[in-house]
Amino acid sequence: MTDAVLQRFYCVIPAGGTGTRLWPLSRANAPKFLHDLTGSGSTLIRATYDRLAELADHRVMVVTGNAHRDAVLEQLPELDDNSLVLESEPKDSGAAIGLAAAILYHRDPKSIMGSFAADQVIGPVPVFQDTVKEAVHAAATGKIVTIGITPTYASTGFGYIRQGEELGIENAPHAKNVAEFVEKPSEEVAKKYVESGQYLWNAGMFVAPTKLMLQHLEQNEPELYAGLIEIAEAWDTPQRNETTARIWPTLKKIAIDYAVAEPAAAAGDVAVVPGRFTWDDVGDFAAIGRLNPAAELGGLTVLGDKARVYADQASGVVVSDTHRVIALIGIDDVVIVDTPDALLVTTKEHSQSVKKAVEALKAQGDTDVL
Amino acid sequence: MTDAVLQRFYCVIPAGGTGTRLWPLSRANAPKFLHDLTGSGSTLIRATYDRLAELADHRVMVVTGNAHRDAVLEQLPELDDNSLVLESEPKDSGAAIGLAAAILYHRDPKSIMGSFAADQVIGPVPVFQDTVKEAVHAAATGKIVTIGITPTYASTGFGYIRQGEELGIENAPHAKNVAEFVEKPSEEVAKKYVESGQYLWNAGMFVAPTKLMLQHLEQNEPELYAGLIEIAEAWDTPQRNETTARIWPTLKKIAIDYAVAEPAAAAGDVAVVPGRFTWDDVGDFAAIGRLNPAAELGGLTVLGDKARVYADQASGVVVSDTHRVIALIGIDDVVIVDTPDALLVTTKEHSQSVKKAVEALKAQGDTDVL
CATH class of the missing domain: 3.90.550.10 (Spore Coat Polysaccharide Biosynthesis Protein SpsA; Chain A)
Known part of the structure; x- marks a missing residue:
């Protein structure tokens, strides 16, 4: 054309x-x-x-x-x-x-x-x-x-x-x-x-x-x-x-x-x-659950090539940036982000509060993980 | 005597x-x-x-x-x-x-x-x-x-x-x-x-x-x-x-x-x-919360010399066996055990089910972390 x-x-x-x-x-x-x-x-x-x-x-x-x-x-x-x-x-x-x-x-x-x-x-x-x-x-x-x-x-x-x-x-x-x-x-x-x-x-x-x-x-x-x-x-x-x-x-x-x-x-x-x-705009981790519907069928969205996740009565989002085994038991709408030097555990509902955590970590000098 | x-x-x-x-x-x-x-x-x-x-x-x-x-x-x-x-x-x-x-x-x-x-x-x-x-x-x-x-x-x-x-x-x-x-x-x-x-x-x-x-x-x-x-x-x-x-x-x-x-x-x-x-008998991680009353005053029991924990509206037990930053937001009665090669996220209520997770990991061949 x-x-x-x-x-x-x-x-x-x-x-x-x-x-x-x-x-x-x-x-x-x-x-x-x-x-x-x-x-x-x-x-x-x-x-x-x-x-x-x-x-x-x-x-x-x-x-x-x-x-x-x-x-x-x-x-x-x-x-x-x-x-x-x-x-x-x-x-x-x-x-x-x-x-x-x-x-x-x-x-x-x-x-x-x-x-x-x-x-x-x-x-x-x-x-x-x-x-x-x-x-x-x-x-x-x-x-x-x-x-x-x-x-x-x-x-x-x-x-x-x-x-x-x-x-x-x-x-x-x-x-x-x-x-x-x-x-x-x-x-x-x-x-x-x-x-x-x-x-x-x-x-x-x-x-x-x-x-x-x-x-x-x-x-x-x-x-x-x-x-x-x-x-x-x-x-x-x-x-x-x-x-x-x-x-x-x-x-x-x-x-x-x-x-x-x-x-x-x-x-x-x-x-x-x-x-x-x-x-x-993938504004928070709750969005990652929305954007990965196929993987979410079992209630848990797992992101990460190397992810090794065991889930028992668990739903939410897991983002694995490591090769660690992650075991989830009896927890709903959880958000877990596992990286080599920092771990986040929250819920979909609180996804927007992650920004506040980053500000607090900055204020307390944990800048190596920001 | x-x-x-x-x-x-x-x-x-x-x-x-x-x-x-x-x-x-x-x-x-x-x-x-x-x-x-x-x-x-x-x-x-x-x-x-x-x-x-x-x-x-x-x-x-x-x-x-x-x-x-x-x-x-x-x-x-x-x-x-x-x-x-x-x-x-x-x-x-x-x-x-x-x-x-x-x-x-x-x-x-x-x-x-x-x-x-x-x-x-x-x-x-x-x-x-x-x-x-x-x-x-x-x-x-x-x-x-x-x-x-x-x-x-x-x-x-x-x-x-x-x-x-x-x-x-x-x-x-x-x-x-x-x-x-x-x-x-x-x-x-x-x-x-x-x-x-x-x-x-x-x-x-x-x-x-x-x-x-x-x-x-x-x-x-x-x-x-x-x-x-x-x-x-x-x-x-x-x-x-x-x-x-x-x-x-x-x-x-x-x-x-x-x-x-x-x-x-x-x-x-x-x-x-x-x-x-x-x-x-420290039968599960819920026991660790019971056994550490002083640290539990803020609602969160943290165990581990090197622990770097940020908590916002969180209660439960964190056992840190790494030097990673752990951020917890908006989650109650959680149990988090962070080790170099495996991570557990559950609740106090489900502490007894950890045994089942270990059996499942064994069955699926993840014996390197058991």
Whole structure:
């Protein structure tokens, strides 16, 4: 298929965030996106690449921390110096995605970028790809196009997108205007959102012309914009390292939502395409139970190549990152994560409290296992 | 104190049994008696020795498996070739305790032996010692004297002793005749026993003249008796090893209860002294919670020198045999036993099912961790 619009499409994969709620599996030096959390045989970042590479004719750019360079290249040997953007220190999504936009714009002013986090689980792939195609076509009309997720329950853990009128774009029949972005709601409000049918989850996925991204960035965060443009102009020259080392540390930390998406929505420049695929951000270990239904038939989901588990009247999730024998007796909805230097035992219900444990361990100096 | 009767007293400590319900802490090559299960700083066998050695003026004999020789000597460096009886293969308590009796009788026909398992927790020590002294004096009148434990609940896991009339023995004012031994009862029957006040738990502790032990053994198990006498006569000669190697493997496996105690009771030769000390056979991990009250104040009992535990809304027992960080969140009455090659997660309520897990692991070939 030749599709002139799709030929302008570049895929950007920001790979950041430790995934603290998945400790002790996910660590500062082995974050969530480097793990296979679905038993598919692929790490989350590899699966993300495979979902998108063909659609972008392998024009894929990954933005990640310097520390993860080798691990990412091991997962994605297709990448090279032109397609791997390394951050010397974390600067939040505004700088990370903004730099990708600036580099791509500098290389191709007509480029349309799509930004897709490296640590989400999505399927079926063809349905996802159709949604992305619609988003690319909608973006080509001069919109920042988010991909919204149809809520399956009244989550208080995600931001929501209120859908406006249909836009009637050719090749993007489901695209609508975005009326507003709303922050994580209370449970009561979340229920109303879901019942209304007007709201979608904001999964942080969007597709947009890089030119439009940069216009909004310039308007809202002119200093950040100027710094990113200076780096981008040096990127494909021998001055890349010097310029980056000089400017990156000075950049403001701000989320792309505040730097671009929300002001753009207020200006009427943001559209949304509702995703008709299933989506999970694998926010905690309870999600791992949901995402491994086949193994869960016996009541216990077991993840890990080397797992040696004996279960008697037990249900829940076991993630084994060791070769140890794990015996479970008479315990329901348990979550056990067994790694060489740290063990977590909790319940599905308390999965979200893992973050608090990590903070406490940090505070008490147990940083060797974080 | 010079006490002519006590000068005939020899202490025998049978150290056998893996303690399967304490897996994965207790193993075939590191059985229960080699662990410190009370946080006292002493292994159970060392604490047993220390409770008894002075009373017997250090005439202590340990009977254990060949495989545990080095570990036992490390715990009890006081032992030597004359006081350590090694079994080349397990032959049950009849042969183990019978051989000790035969050796002691051969050395001193007036000897009175006391048999005390290596893996029980008892206190306060002076109260226990007073009870043993009474038992020695009662034994000197020509009785096999069990030490019974006053039941604290309607246990279905122990045999019971029905007390008969008082014997009126000097220096053993609490000694009574044993009316009968009864096997582990149903819960209903156990309740009646406890309510009646007539029954004591059979803890397997007894004191008896070695001569009387051997008389009953000869009457009930003449072949076993003959074999043990032959070994005992060779024991303190250069023929010990040859004789033992030839005869031990041929001996019948039978518990001392059936070979001696029950027939002796039927013959009216058995007395009981009720113990006024606290007693625990540390039968499962729930017992470890009971035995460590100080540490349990926060709801969680933690055992292990190197333990690094983070707990949030958690109660139960953690036994750490590693240096790993263990994080527990939102889980009550849990039992976690963390060892380098095996992990157990269960609840206090299910502590008794650990034995079943060990049997299943054995059946499925995971013998490396048993």
